[in-house]
Amino acid sequence: MVWVSAVILLAVLQYVVTGLIVGRARAWYGVAAPACVGHPKFERWFRVHQNSLEMLIAFIPALWLFGWWVSPTWGVAVGLVFVAARIIYTAQYVAEPRTRQFGAGLSFAAVLVLVIGGLVGLVRIALTN
Amino acid sequence: MVWVSAVILLAVLQYVVTGLIVGRARAWYGVAAPACVGHPKFERWFRVHQNSLEMLIAFIPALWLFGWWVSPTWGVAVGLVFVAARIIYTAQYVAEPRTRQFGAGLSFAAVLVLVIGGLVGLVRIALTN
Amino acid sequence: MVWVSAVILLAVLQYVVTGLIVGRARAWYGVAAPACVGHPKFERWFRVHQNSLEMLIAFIPALWLFGWWVSPTWGVAVGLVFVAARIIYTAQYVAEPRTRQFGAGLSFAAVLVLVIGGLVGLVRIALTN
Numbered sequence: 001m002v003w004v005s006a007v008i009l010l011a012v013l014q015y016v017v018t019g020l021i022v023g024r025a026r027a028w029y030g031v032a033a034p035a036c037v038g039h040p041k042f043e044r045w046f047r048v049h050q051n052s053l054e055m056l057i058a059f060i061p062a063l064w065l066f067g068w069w070v071s072p073t074w075g076v077a078v079g080l081v082f083v084a085a086r087i088i089y090t091a092q093y094v095a096e097p098r099t100r101q102f103g104a105g106l107s108f109a110a111v112l113v114l115v116i117g118g119l120v121g122l123v124r125i126a127l128t129n
Numbered sequence: 130m131v132w133v134s135a136v137i138l139l140a141v142l143q144y145v146v147t148g149l150i151v152g153r154a155r156a157w158y159g160v161a162a163p164a165c166v167g168h169p170k171f172e173r174w175f176r177v178h179q180n181s182l183e184m185l186i187a188f189i190p191a192l193w194l195f196g197w198w199v200s201p202t203w204g205v206a207v208g209l210v211f212v213a214a215r216i217i218y219t220a221q222y223v224a225e226p227r228t229r230q231f232g233a234g235l236s237f238a239a240v241l242v243l244v245i246g247g248l249v250g251l252v253r254i255a256l257t258n
Numbered sequence: 259m260v261w262v263s264a265v266i267l268l269a270v271l272q273y274v275v276t277g278l279i280v281g282r283a284r285a286w287y288g289v290a291a292p293a294c295v296g297h298p299k300f301e302r303w304f305r306v307h308q309n310s311l312e313m314l315i316a317f318i319p320a321l322w323l324f325g326w327w328v329s330p331t332w333g334v335a336v337g338l339v340f341v342a343a344r345i346i347y348t349a350q351y352v353a354e355p356r357t358r359q360f361g362a363g364l365s366f367a368a369v370l371v372l373v374i375g376g377l378v379g380l381v382r383i384a385l386t387n
Contacts, residue, residue, distance in 0.1 A: 122135040
Protein backbone atom coordinates (compact mmCIF):
# COMPACT_ATOMS: atom_id res chain seq x y z
CA MET A 1 0.00 0.00 0.00
CA VAL A 2 3.08 2.31 0.04
CA TRP A 3 2.70 3.24 -3.62
CA VAL A 4 -1.11 3.38 -3.46
CA SER A 5 -0.74 5.85 -0.58
CA ALA A 6 1.84 7.87 -2.54
CA VAL A 7 -0.50 8.15 -5.56
CA ILE A 8 -3.35 9.28 -3.27
CA LEU A 9 -1.12 11.97 -1.75
CA LEU A 10 0.06 12.99 -5.24
CA ALA A 11 -3.56 13.53 -6.32
CA VAL A 12 -4.19 15.47 -3.10
CA LEU A 13 -1.09 17.63 -3.70
CA GLN A 14 -2.28 18.40 -7.23
CA TYR A 15 -5.64 19.45 -5.80
CA VAL A 16 -4.07 21.59 -3.06
CA VAL A 17 -1.93 23.40 -5.66
CA THR A 18 -5.07 24.07 -7.73
CA GLY A 19 -6.66 25.49 -4.57
CA LEU A 20 -3.70 27.83 -4.11
CA ILE A 21 -4.14 29.03 -7.70
CA VAL A 22 -7.87 29.69 -7.09
CA GLY A 23 -6.94 31.82 -4.07
CA ARG A 24 -4.46 33.78 -6.18
CA ALA A 25 -6.98 34.02 -9.05
CA ARG A 26 -9.35 35.95 -6.74
CA ALA A 27 -6.73 38.72 -6.64
CA TRP A 28 -5.69 38.38 -10.32
CA TYR A 29 -9.25 38.78 -11.61
CA GLY A 30 -10.73 40.92 -8.82
CA VAL A 31 -13.30 38.47 -7.42
CA ALA A 32 -13.62 39.12 -3.66
CA ALA A 33 -14.92 36.38 -1.34
CA PRO A 34 -17.65 35.18 -0.82
CA ALA A 35 -18.45 35.71 -4.54
CA CYS A 36 -17.60 32.77 -6.84
CA VAL A 37 -18.43 34.46 -10.14
CA GLY A 38 -17.43 37.74 -11.81
CA HIS A 39 -14.64 36.92 -14.28
CA PRO A 40 -14.61 34.06 -16.85
CA LYS A 41 -10.98 33.05 -16.09
CA PHE A 42 -11.60 32.99 -12.33
CA GLU A 43 -14.72 30.90 -12.89
CA ARG A 44 -12.72 28.40 -14.94
CA TRP A 45 -10.11 27.91 -12.17
CA PHE A 46 -12.88 27.79 -9.58
CA ARG A 47 -14.75 25.12 -11.58
CA VAL A 48 -11.55 23.09 -12.15
CA HIS A 49 -10.98 23.08 -8.39
CA GLN A 50 -14.62 22.15 -7.70
CA ASN A 51 -14.51 19.42 -10.32
CA SER A 52 -11.27 18.04 -8.85
CA LEU A 53 -12.99 17.95 -5.44
CA GLU A 54 -15.98 16.16 -7.00
CA MET A 55 -13.63 13.55 -8.51
CA LEU A 56 -11.39 13.09 -5.43
CA ILE A 57 -14.29 12.16 -3.14
CA ALA A 58 -14.77 9.11 -5.41
CA PHE A 59 -11.13 8.55 -6.43
CA ILE A 60 -9.50 8.48 -2.98
CA PRO A 61 -11.71 5.85 -1.27
CA ALA A 62 -11.96 3.86 -4.52
CA LEU A 63 -8.17 3.71 -5.00
CA TRP A 64 -7.59 2.92 -1.31
CA LEU A 65 -10.15 0.07 -1.31
CA PHE A 66 -9.17 -1.23 -4.78
CA GLY A 67 -5.52 -1.31 -3.69
CA TRP A 68 -6.43 -2.89 -0.35
CA TRP A 69 -8.70 -5.70 -1.60
CA VAL A 70 -8.02 -6.19 -5.31
CA SER A 71 -4.55 -5.16 -6.52
CA PRO A 72 -2.21 -2.43 -5.31
CA THR A 73 -0.20 -2.63 -8.55
CA TRP A 74 -3.21 -2.11 -10.80
CA GLY A 75 -4.48 0.51 -8.38
CA VAL A 76 -1.25 2.49 -8.75
CA ALA A 77 -1.38 2.18 -12.57
CA VAL A 78 -5.00 3.41 -12.81
CA GLY A 79 -4.27 6.05 -10.17
CA LEU A 80 -1.40 7.48 -12.22
CA VAL A 81 -3.67 7.60 -15.28
CA PHE A 82 -6.11 9.61 -13.14
CA VAL A 83 -3.42 12.08 -12.02
CA ALA A 84 -2.24 12.57 -15.61
CA ALA A 85 -5.86 12.99 -16.80
CA ARG A 86 -6.43 15.73 -14.18
CA ILE A 87 -3.40 17.66 -15.45
CA ILE A 88 -4.73 17.44 -19.03
CA TYR A 89 -8.23 18.39 -17.85
CA THR A 90 -6.96 21.46 -15.97
CA ALA A 91 -4.88 22.71 -18.89
CA GLN A 92 -7.77 22.21 -21.32
CA TYR A 93 -10.51 23.70 -19.13
CA VAL A 94 -8.54 26.86 -18.33
CA ALA A 95 -7.66 27.35 -22.03
CA GLU A 96 -11.18 26.69 -23.29
CA PRO A 97 -13.95 24.89 -21.30
CA ARG A 98 -15.39 23.23 -24.42
CA THR A 99 -12.16 21.27 -25.02
CA ARG A 100 -12.17 19.56 -21.60
CA GLN A 101 -13.81 16.33 -22.81
CA PHE A 102 -10.67 14.18 -23.10
CA GLY A 103 -9.26 14.90 -19.65
CA ALA A 104 -12.72 14.77 -18.05
CA GLY A 105 -13.58 11.47 -19.73
CA LEU A 106 -10.24 9.84 -18.92
CA SER A 107 -10.34 10.80 -15.23
CA PHE A 108 -13.97 9.65 -15.02
CA ALA A 109 -13.06 6.32 -16.68
CA ALA A 110 -10.20 5.80 -14.18
CA VAL A 111 -12.58 6.35 -11.25
CA LEU A 112 -15.17 3.98 -12.76
CA VAL A 113 -12.53 1.24 -13.19
CA LEU A 114 -11.54 1.58 -9.51
CA VAL A 115 -15.12 1.70 -8.18
CA ILE A 116 -16.55 -1.14 -10.30
CA GLY A 117 -13.32 -3.17 -10.14
CA GLY A 118 -13.33 -2.74 -6.37
CA LEU A 119 -16.99 -3.79 -6.04
CA VAL A 120 -16.48 -6.85 -8.27
CA GLY A 121 -13.37 -7.82 -6.29
CA LEU A 122 -15.23 -7.44 -2.97
CA VAL A 123 -18.17 -9.57 -4.18
CA ARG A 124 -15.71 -12.28 -5.25
CA ILE A 125 -13.99 -12.16 -1.83
CA ALA A 126 -17.37 -12.30 -0.06
CA LEU A 127 -18.48 -15.30 -2.15
CA THR A 128 -15.16 -17.15 -1.59
CA ASN A 129 -15.28 -16.83 2.22
CA MET B 130 -14.19 -4.77 6.65
CA VAL B 131 -15.16 -6.49 3.36
CA TRP B 132 -18.79 -5.42 3.65
CA VAL B 133 -17.95 -2.00 5.07
CA SER B 134 -15.74 -1.45 2.01
CA ALA B 135 -18.51 -2.68 -0.30
CA VAL B 136 -21.03 -0.23 1.20
CA ILE B 137 -18.52 2.64 0.82
CA LEU B 138 -18.01 1.74 -2.86
CA LEU B 139 -21.79 1.43 -3.33
CA ALA B 140 -22.26 4.97 -2.01
CA VAL B 141 -19.43 6.15 -4.27
CA LEU B 142 -21.02 4.40 -7.29
CA GLN B 143 -24.35 6.09 -6.56
CA TYR B 144 -22.54 9.44 -6.43
CA VAL B 145 -20.63 8.78 -9.67
CA VAL B 146 -23.89 7.89 -11.46
CA THR B 147 -25.44 11.16 -10.20
CA GLY B 148 -22.39 12.95 -11.60
CA LEU B 149 -22.96 11.31 -15.00
CA ILE B 150 -26.57 12.54 -14.92
CA VAL B 151 -25.41 16.10 -14.10
CA GLY B 152 -23.11 15.97 -17.13
CA ARG B 153 -25.99 14.84 -19.33
CA ALA B 154 -28.32 17.40 -17.75
CA ARG B 155 -26.06 20.20 -19.04
CA ALA B 156 -27.01 19.09 -22.56
CA TRP B 157 -30.68 18.32 -21.76
CA TYR B 158 -31.32 21.76 -20.27
CA GLY B 159 -28.81 23.83 -22.27
CA VAL B 160 -26.49 24.90 -19.43
CA ALA B 161 -22.94 25.19 -20.86
CA ALA B 162 -19.91 24.95 -18.53
CA PRO B 163 -18.69 26.77 -16.48
CA ALA B 164 -22.22 28.02 -15.62
CA CYS B 165 -23.99 26.11 -12.82
CA VAL B 166 -27.34 27.87 -13.08
CA GLY B 167 -29.78 28.59 -15.92
CA HIS B 168 -32.52 25.95 -15.73
CA PRO B 169 -34.42 24.84 -12.57
CA LYS B 170 -34.17 21.10 -13.38
CA PHE B 171 -30.42 21.33 -14.06
CA GLU B 172 -29.95 23.23 -10.81
CA ARG B 173 -31.79 20.46 -8.90
CA TRP B 174 -29.53 17.71 -10.30
CA PHE B 175 -26.49 19.92 -9.72
CA ARG B 176 -27.53 20.55 -6.10
CA VAL B 177 -28.27 16.84 -5.50
CA HIS B 178 -24.75 16.04 -6.71
CA GLN B 179 -23.23 18.79 -4.58
CA ASN B 180 -25.21 17.68 -1.55
CA SER B 181 -24.14 14.06 -2.08
CA LEU B 182 -20.53 15.28 -2.17
CA GLU B 183 -21.11 17.26 1.05
CA MET B 184 -22.48 14.12 2.73
CA LEU B 185 -19.85 11.68 1.40
CA ILE B 186 -16.91 13.65 2.84
CA ALA B 187 -18.40 12.88 6.28
CA PHE B 188 -19.95 9.48 5.50
CA ILE B 189 -16.93 7.72 3.99
CA PRO B 190 -14.35 8.37 6.75
CA ALA B 191 -17.02 7.96 9.45
CA LEU B 192 -18.17 4.57 8.12
CA TRP B 193 -14.57 3.39 7.61
CA LEU B 194 -13.53 4.39 11.15
CA PHE B 195 -16.78 3.21 12.79
CA GLY B 196 -16.41 -0.15 11.03
CA TRP B 197 -12.72 -0.32 11.92
CA TRP B 198 -12.94 0.54 15.64
CA VAL B 199 -16.53 0.00 16.77
CA SER B 200 -18.55 -2.52 14.75
CA PRO B 201 -18.36 -3.47 11.07
CA THR B 202 -21.82 -5.11 11.26
CA TRP B 203 -23.53 -1.99 12.64
CA GLY B 204 -21.48 0.11 10.25
CA VAL B 205 -22.84 -1.85 7.28
CA ALA B 206 -26.42 -1.56 8.61
CA VAL B 207 -26.23 2.23 9.09
CA GLY B 208 -24.33 2.55 5.80
CA LEU B 209 -27.13 0.81 3.90
CA VAL B 210 -29.68 3.13 5.54
CA PHE B 211 -27.57 6.04 4.24
CA VAL B 212 -27.47 4.66 0.68
CA ALA B 213 -31.26 4.12 0.71
CA ALA B 214 -31.80 7.61 2.14
CA ARG B 215 -29.72 9.13 -0.67
CA ILE B 216 -31.89 7.42 -3.29
CA ILE B 217 -35.04 8.78 -1.61
CA TYR B 218 -33.44 12.23 -1.29
CA THR B 219 -32.48 12.33 -4.98
CA ALA B 220 -35.94 11.28 -6.18
CA GLN B 221 -37.63 13.81 -3.89
CA TYR B 222 -35.30 16.75 -4.64
CA VAL B 223 -35.53 16.35 -8.43
CA ALA B 224 -39.34 16.07 -8.25
CA GLU B 225 -39.77 19.01 -5.85
CA PRO B 226 -36.97 20.51 -3.67
CA ARG B 227 -39.37 21.29 -0.81
CA THR B 228 -40.18 17.58 -0.29
CA ARG B 229 -36.55 16.54 0.30
CA GLN B 230 -36.76 16.66 4.12
CA PHE B 231 -37.19 12.92 4.78
CA GLY B 232 -34.29 11.73 2.65
CA ALA B 233 -32.08 14.61 3.78
CA GLY B 234 -32.87 14.03 7.46
CA LEU B 235 -32.40 10.26 7.28
CA SER B 236 -29.02 10.49 5.52
CA PHE B 237 -27.90 13.17 7.99
CA ALA B 238 -29.01 11.01 10.92
CA ALA B 239 -27.05 8.03 9.54
CA VAL B 240 -23.89 10.16 9.29
CA LEU B 241 -24.38 11.52 12.82
CA VAL B 242 -24.74 7.97 14.22
CA LEU B 243 -21.46 6.96 12.55
CA VAL B 244 -19.53 10.09 13.60
CA ILE B 245 -20.74 10.25 17.21
CA GLY B 246 -20.78 6.45 17.59
CA GLY B 247 -17.24 6.36 16.23
CA LEU B 248 -16.03 9.10 18.59
CA VAL B 249 -17.67 7.45 21.63
CA GLY B 250 -16.15 4.11 20.64
CA LEU B 251 -12.69 5.65 20.24
CA VAL B 252 -12.89 7.40 23.63
CA ARG B 253 -13.83 4.06 25.25
CA ILE B 254 -10.88 2.34 23.53
CA ALA B 255 -8.53 5.14 24.62
CA LEU B 256 -9.76 4.92 28.23
CA THR B 257 -9.45 1.10 28.29
CA ASN B 258 -5.83 1.07 27.10
CA MET C 259 -4.15 5.15 14.98
CA VAL C 260 -6.79 5.52 17.74
CA TRP C 261 -6.03 9.21 18.25
CA VAL C 262 -5.51 9.87 14.53
CA SER C 263 -8.98 8.41 13.94
CA ALA C 264 -10.44 10.50 16.77
CA VAL C 265 -9.01 13.72 15.29
CA ILE C 266 -10.42 12.81 11.85
CA LEU C 267 -13.87 12.25 13.39
CA LEU C 268 -13.55 15.51 15.35
CA ALA C 269 -12.89 17.42 12.11
CA VAL C 270 -15.84 15.60 10.49
CA LEU C 271 -18.10 16.47 13.46
CA GLN C 272 -17.10 20.14 13.19
CA TYR C 273 -17.98 20.03 9.49
CA VAL C 274 -21.33 18.28 10.11
CA VAL C 275 -22.27 20.92 12.71
CA THR C 276 -21.40 23.66 10.18
CA GLY C 277 -23.68 21.86 7.71
CA LEU C 278 -26.52 21.92 10.24
CA ILE C 279 -26.01 25.68 10.67
CA VAL C 280 -26.14 26.19 6.87
CA GLY C 281 -29.46 24.31 6.80
CA ARG C 282 -30.82 26.55 9.57
CA ALA C 283 -29.35 29.66 7.89
CA ARG C 284 -31.58 28.97 4.84
CA ALA C 285 -34.58 29.61 7.12
CA TRP C 286 -32.96 32.46 9.11
CA TYR C 287 -32.09 34.46 5.99
CA GLY C 288 -34.90 33.29 3.68
CA VAL C 289 -32.80 31.49 1.04
CA ALA C 290 -34.90 28.57 -0.32
CA ALA C 291 -33.18 25.60 -1.98
CA PRO C 292 -31.82 25.15 -4.61
CA ALA C 293 -30.57 28.77 -4.45
CA CYS C 294 -27.17 29.29 -2.78
CA VAL C 295 -27.13 33.08 -2.86
CA GLY C 296 -29.55 35.80 -1.75
CA HIS C 297 -28.31 37.04 1.65
CA PRO C 298 -24.72 37.99 2.59
CA LYS C 299 -24.81 36.16 5.96
CA PHE C 300 -26.20 32.98 4.40
CA GLU C 301 -23.53 33.15 1.70
CA ARG C 302 -20.82 33.40 4.37
CA TRP C 303 -22.04 30.28 6.19
CA PHE C 304 -22.48 28.50 2.86
CA ARG C 305 -18.93 29.43 1.79
CA VAL C 306 -17.46 28.37 5.18
CA HIS C 307 -19.14 24.98 4.74
CA GLN C 308 -17.93 24.67 1.14
CA ASN C 309 -14.41 25.72 2.15
CA SER C 310 -14.40 23.17 4.98
CA LEU C 311 -15.42 20.53 2.45
CA GLU C 312 -12.61 21.65 0.13
CA MET C 313 -10.11 21.33 2.99
CA LEU C 314 -11.39 18.01 4.37
CA ILE C 315 -10.97 16.17 1.06
CA ALA C 316 -7.23 16.86 1.44
CA PHE C 317 -6.98 16.78 5.25
CA ILE C 318 -8.66 13.42 5.92
CA PRO C 319 -6.63 11.19 3.55
CA ALA C 320 -3.44 13.17 4.32
CA LEU C 321 -3.82 12.77 8.10
CA TRP C 322 -4.78 9.09 7.77
CA LEU C 323 -1.75 8.33 5.53
CA PHE C 324 0.67 10.55 7.49
CA GLY C 325 -0.44 8.84 10.71
CA TRP C 326 -0.23 5.41 9.09
CA TRP C 327 3.21 5.70 7.47
CA VAL C 328 5.07 8.55 9.14
CA SER C 329 4.02 9.38 12.71
CA PRO C 330 0.62 9.08 14.43
CA THR C 331 1.78 11.40 17.23
CA TRP C 332 2.83 14.21 14.87
CA GLY C 333 -0.29 13.53 12.81
CA VAL C 334 -2.49 14.11 15.87
CA ALA C 335 -0.60 17.31 16.74
CA VAL C 336 -0.92 18.79 13.24
CA GLY C 337 -4.52 17.53 13.04
CA LEU C 338 -5.46 19.39 16.22
CA VAL C 339 -3.86 22.57 14.83
CA PHE C 340 -6.09 22.10 11.76
CA VAL C 341 -9.26 21.70 13.86
CA ALA C 342 -8.42 24.82 15.89
CA ALA C 343 -7.62 26.75 12.69
CA ARG C 344 -11.03 25.81 11.24
CA ILE C 345 -12.80 27.18 14.33
CA ILE C 346 -10.86 30.46 14.01
CA TYR C 347 -11.54 30.57 10.25
CA THR C 348 -15.28 30.05 10.72
CA ALA C 349 -15.59 32.75 13.39
CA GLN C 350 -13.58 35.21 11.29
CA TYR C 351 -15.31 34.52 7.96
CA VAL C 352 -18.83 34.84 9.39
CA ALA C 353 -17.89 38.10 11.16
CA GLU C 354 -16.09 39.61 8.16
CA PRO C 355 -14.83 37.61 5.12
CA ARG C 356 -11.78 39.87 4.66
CA THR C 357 -10.39 38.89 8.09
CA ARG C 358 -10.29 35.14 7.34
CA GLN C 359 -6.59 35.06 6.34
CA PHE C 360 -5.12 33.72 9.60
CA GLY C 361 -7.49 30.77 10.00
CA ALA C 362 -7.38 30.01 6.28
CA GLY C 363 -3.60 30.15 6.14
CA LEU C 364 -3.09 28.05 9.27
CA SER C 365 -5.47 25.29 8.13
CA PHE C 366 -3.84 25.32 4.69
CA ALA C 367 -0.37 25.08 6.27
CA ALA C 368 -1.48 22.11 8.40
CA VAL C 369 -2.75 20.28 5.30
CA LEU C 370 0.47 21.04 3.39
CA VAL C 371 2.59 19.65 6.27
CA LEU C 372 0.58 16.41 6.23
CA VAL C 373 0.58 16.02 2.41
CA ILE C 374 4.25 16.86 1.84
CA GLY C 375 5.38 15.16 5.06
CA GLY C 376 3.43 12.07 4.03
CA LEU C 377 4.92 12.05 0.51
CA VAL C 378 8.48 12.52 1.84
CA GLY C 379 7.92 9.75 4.38
CA LEU C 380 6.58 7.39 1.70
CA VAL C 381 9.51 8.07 -0.63
CA ARG C 382 11.91 7.29 2.24
CA ILE C 383 10.05 4.03 2.96
CA ALA C 384 10.08 3.10 -0.73
CA LEU C 385 13.84 3.80 -0.98
CA THR C 386 14.60 1.82 2.21
CA ASN C 387 12.78 -1.34 1.06
